[in-house]
Amino acid sequence: MSFVIEAPGMMASVQDLGRPGYARLGVSRGGAADRGALRLANRLVGNPEDAAGIEVTAGGFQAYAERDLLLAVTGAVGPVRIGGRAVGTNAPETWRHGESLEIGAPTASLRSYLGVAGGVATTVVLGSRSYSRLGDLGAPLSAGERVPVGRAPGKHPVVEHAAVPPPATCELTLAATLGPRAGWFDEAARATLLAESFTVTGELDRTGIRLDGPAIHRMTDAELPSEGMMRGAVQIPAGGRPIIFLSDHPATGGYPVPLVLTPAAADAAAQLVPGMSVRFALCG
Structure with a gap:
């Protein structure tokens, strides 16, 4: 088939x-x-x-x-x-x-x-x-x-319809946990990251999404050796504007990660379109 x-x-x-x-x-x-x-x-x-x-x-x-x-x-x-x-x-x-x-x-x-x-x-x-x-x-x-296409299951599912919440169209709040490099940012920077909204730019693909908004400044000018990355990692490059990694992210990265999205929030991030606003909220 x-x-x-x-x-x-x-x-x-x-x-x-x-x-x-x-x-x-x-x-x-x-x-x-x-x-x-x-x-x-x-x-x-x-x-x-x-x-x-x-x-x-x-x-x-x-x-x-x-x-x-x-x-x-x-x-x-x-x-x-x-x-x-x-x-x-x-x-x-x-x-x-x-x-x-x-x-x-x-x-x-x-x-x-x-x-x-x-x-x-x-x-x-x-x-x-x-x-x-x-x-x-x-x-x-x-x-x-x-x-x-592979061989179909012997029985068709009994499901007739799945109730799915409507997607956000203007602003979306993304749940996250503290990342491995949250300590690279002082209390004021972390507060800004969690209090302000950011705009989805046109620079997005399966690798990640660049956001625009207030700059999130590190406490140090030191560079981080490359370390393992995962889907949902929120990286902060030198310019201070966050990048959300999606499924096709590189295996390693050298920018500090103060937040990591939950799996459900990473799914939601994959549906963002340019011009939308996002906020981050700690969970757990």
């Missing part, structure tokens, strides 16, 4: 929950930028949560089915059509042989996730099917490419 890409949009790629355990080789975990959305898409079609699906950035995606398939689209809010008819998101839908699936430009958030019963069955590399630009593993999907 398979489907064929007609238009990938800005970028579409195969993603699962990533390849943990290879940071020593310089390969970060990667995987879906919004893991929660991918997990939901898989549950809706009866797959294991770690099955591979398609991550679509900013819509513009179109594909046609070569067999009858069961699909679910989650993540960003926007128009979805199958065979020209409008269908809902966060719910399983039938995709008939020969029909075209269209995932349009989002009206809120950035990334959509296409889950297909049986999961996307591309080649496994280092334990994952995920495309990683920094790891030079795989490649984005292109027009004309045939995407194989």
Whole structure:
């Protein structure tokens, strides 16, 4: 079974929950930028949560089915059509042989996730099917490419619809814990980081997001030796404007990290669009 890409949009790629355990080789975990959305898409079609699906950035995606398939689209809010008819998101839908699936430009958030019963069955590399630009593993999907699908589960799920809170469109508060280098910042700097809002700039991709706002100054001019990084790390470079690391972050980094987003907040950060405001809030 398979489907064929007609238009990938800005970028579409195969993603699962990533390849943990290879940071020593310089390969970060990667995987879906919004893991929660991918997990939901898989549950809706009866797959294991770690099955591979398609991550679509900013819509513009179109594909046609070569067999009858069961699909679910989650993540960003926007128009979805199958065979020209409008269908809902966060719910399983039938995709008939020969029909075209269209995932349009989002009206809120950035990334959509296409889950297909049986999961996307591309080649496994280092334990994952995920495309990683920094790891030079795989490649984005292109027009004309045939995407194989695995054997569908024996029973279709009984889930009819998943209640998903509407995404934030103006300002979002991101929950975080103190990072390993919080001590590089004095009380005033930490207070500013947690009290002020920051604006999402146009410099964002699967690697991370640059924010604009008040500068967060370190207590020292010393440079930090490179150390391991993780998704959700909030780095403060010399200029003082925070950077949020997303799934395709480098395995190491040399800027201090005063905060680390919770997994759910890292998922939410992956759906930020330029111009939105974010705040950080300590949890736990």
